[in-house]
Amino acid sequence: MKQSSEKIGDSPTRLQQDLLGQIIGLIHQDGLRPGARLNENRLAQRLGVSRTPIRAALEHLAGGGYVERQPNRGMELLALPPEPDAAEPAEGGEDDLIVRIAHDRGRDLLPLDISETELMRIYGASRQIVRAALERLADLDIVERKAGYGWRFLDTLQDRSARLESYRFRMLIETAAIVEPGFTLRPDWAEVMRRDHEMALAAALAGQWGPSSSVGFFEMNAAFHEGIGDASGNRYLAAAIRRQNRLRRLSNYDWTHGVARVVVNCREHLEILERLEARDHQVAAALMRRHLDMASRLQPSFESKD
Amino acid sequence: MKQSSEKIGDSPTRLQQDLLGQIIGLIHQDGLRPGARLNENRLAQRLGVSRTPIRAALEHLAGGGYVERQPNRGMELLALPPEPDAAEPAEGGEDDLIVRIAHDRGRDLLPLDISETELMRIYGASRQIVRAALERLADLDIVERKAGYGWRFLDTLQDRSARLESYRFRMLIETAAIVEPGFTLRPDWAEVMRRDHEMALAAALAGQWGPSSSVGFFEMNAAFHEGIGDASGNRYLAAAIRRQNRLRRLSNYDWTHGVARVVVNCREHLEILERLEARDHQVAAALMRRHLDMASRLQPSFESKD
DNA sequence: GATTGTTTCATGGAGAAACGAAATACAATA
DNA sequence: TATTGTATTTCGTTTCTCCATGAAACAATC
Numbered sequence: 001m002k003q004s005s006e007k008i009g010d011s012p013t014r015l016q017q018d019l020l021g022q023i024i025g026l027i028h029q030d031g032l033r034p035g036a037r038l039n040e041n042r043l044a045q046r047l048g049v050s051r052t053p054i055r056a057a058l059e060h061l062a063g064g065g066y067v068e069r070q071p072n073r074g075m076e077l078l079a080l081p082p083e084p085d086a087a088e089p090a091e092g093g094e095d096d097l098i099v100r101i102a103h104d105r106g107r108d109l110l111p112l113d114i115s116e117t118e119l120m121r122i123y124g125a126s127r128q129i130v131r132a133a134l135e136r137l138a139d140l141d142i143v144e145r146k147a148g149y150g151w152r153f154l155d156t157l158q159d160r161s162a163r164l165e166s167y168r169f170r171m172l173i174e175t176a177a178i179v180e181p182g183f184t185l186r187p188d189w190a191e192v193m194r195r196d197h198e199m200a201l202a203a204a205l206a207g208q209w210g211p212s213s214s215v216g217f218f219e220m221n222a223a224f225h226e227g228i229g230d231a232s233g234n235r236y237l238a239a240a241i242r243r244q245n246r247l248r249r250l251s252n253y254d255w256t257h258g259v260a261r262v263v264v265n266c267r268e269h270l271e272i273l274e275r276l277e278a279r280d281h282q283v284a285a286a287l288m289r290r291h292l293d294m295a296s297r298l299q300p301s302f303e304s305k306d
Numbered sequence: 307m308k309q310s311s312e313k314i315g316d317s318p319t320r321l322q323q324d325l326l327g328q329i330i331g332l333i334h335q336d337g338l339r340p341g342a343r344l345n346e347n348r349l350a351q352r353l354g355v356s357r358t359p360i361r362a363a364l365e366h367l368a369g370g371g372y373v374e375r376q377p378n379r380g381m382e383l384l385a386l387p388p389e390p391d392a393a394e395p396a397e398g399g400e401d402d403l404i405v406r407i408a409h410d411r412g413r414d415l416l417p418l419d420i421s422e423t424e425l426m427r428i429y430g431a432s433r434q435i436v437r438a439a440l441e442r443l444a445d446l447d448i449v450e451r452k453a454g455y456g457w458r459f460l461d462t463l464q465d466r467s468a469r470l471e472s473y474r475f476r477m478l479i480e481t482a483a484i485v486e487p488g489f490t491l492r493p494d495w496a497e498v499m500r501r502d503h504e505m506a507l508a509a510a511l512a513g514q515w516g517p518s519s520s521v522g523f524f525e526m527n528a529a530f531h532e533g534i535g536d537a538s539g540n541r542y543l544a545a546a547i548r549r550q551n552r553l554r555r556l557s558n559y560d561w562t563h564g565v566a567r568v569v570v571n572c573r574e575h576l577e578i579l580e581r582l583e584a585r586d587h588q589v590a591a592a593l594m595r596r597h598l599d600m601a602s603r604l605q606p607s608f609e610s611k612d
Numbered sequence: 613g614a615t616t617g618t619t620t621c622a623t624g625g626a627g628a629a630a631c632g633a634a635a636t637a638c639a640a641t642a
Numbered sequence: 643t644a645t646t647g648t649a650t651t652t653c654g655t656t657t658c659t660c661c662a663t664g665a666a667a668c669a670a671t672c
Binding site (some may be wrong): 015018019047048049050053135139141146147148156162165166168169172173176180233234235236237239240244 | 321324325353354355356359441445447452453454462468471472474475478479482486539540541542543545546550
């Protein structure tokens, strides 16, 4: 048996899975056709890793029937593999746990003071995972180490004033980002954003709003604001916006404002986008300010959830 | 022997050391005199820990001769222990390592790509410490995980444009902090700040500037800016300012601008402080803007250090 | 009854060992 | 020579146990 000599087997690693997606992306980007050969060295170099995980990823692709190994001559492309949906929020147990902890604390399912081992029991996660999650939550000022043992929630989450402060902060930095002298929008990014928003808008208008749309909508939203930060040319503005999104991700994964608000949101984003493409930064900034100001006035209906 | 029953011995724990300092602080704050008794329960409650580490800390105080254990009646204060200097940058191996790594990378003593084990070898630290340091550096966008194994420096440090972006960002958020509607300065904080700055100013004018003054000066400086963030009443502004200081701490521990600049810096801070106390927020913000703008124009003389 | 002294339990850190997987070096093949 | 196939080395995660130490309960003392 030839297969047994390559020990690929069952589960692709995190890295291998990432590489798999990137390889597929490169295949499309380079416009390869069936019959083309995939050079391992070049892939390894372009993706910044060694050949080992590349080979494993290719082996997985072969398992799907998209490529075939030609002995001593490498992998040949048989069919174009479909592009996977980008940016799923990391199923496994890393960012996932952070969201779950924050969510459960928001519902008062977790006590204010809690120890690592207790969290390990509750979520069935290893100490390391729990630790990493707590560290990152601490970085967002959501928990803090107690002096001795254990951690304490700071309850920035359901805090009403925290929400307003967050919006005030965002109004400051996001408008500033838009009027930065070095602001330059990447045209391809704007294109993708427009398309995504128009699709979301159409879906919302058609009443297609499933329970899974919530996360996707949030991520599109986040990508919009982060893209503006990146375009500002100031890495600290960009980092601050990204940080705010990380914070919002913890409490905003379930959309509580209904479809009507989704429509408004998309339209406002599209309007800002238009102004940005027209280099009308002053108006775009004003629109952004109003966009955030309006959003800050919405009442999050927390309690009526289970 | 009575001592052997209490197993305190040699090395005070991190927690015990912290508590020791805090207990001393409370003794002074409460204005206790020799003869007073130190209640374990109350100390434990005020400091948010159990009695166990409190007892250990008190035992250490007894070792210094400042208190004495009266059997079954607790600790009696014999003499006022001296207040330790606050905010030493954590000798041990936590924050310390972060600064050292950043410093060495800034001097090009570390390669761009590096593995954890290599860092362990170089600094003789445990894997955990190195990991924690790298995670925090990653959080500041100074390193990033490579796809496979290892880490890569992003070199935000000696990057000239990063420096300017940082100052632009600070000009934005720190002036915004001052003009926040909820801005309220704690009078005691202002008092301490004024005193510290005047002392530093006097020392600088007298030409007393040792190699150790550098860190202390930086920390005073940082405390000033962070205090303004805290006074703003917006936790995200405060957090952003604190984060910028954390970043600056990595490259600014050695002051390269000479004593003259220390004098200017202190005077500007004192002027801002005055305006703030007079509730003259607009002018204070303008002064802050100019303060940062001037600082951003200084040329950091990097290379001439060893 | 309040406070200290003492014991017991739980927490989380340190260290070692084992393992899976990525990096690297080397051999084989076109 | 360039590329793939294979073996070796290295890395970092996982998992385990051990143990100091902090939390909490209980007993003793004033």
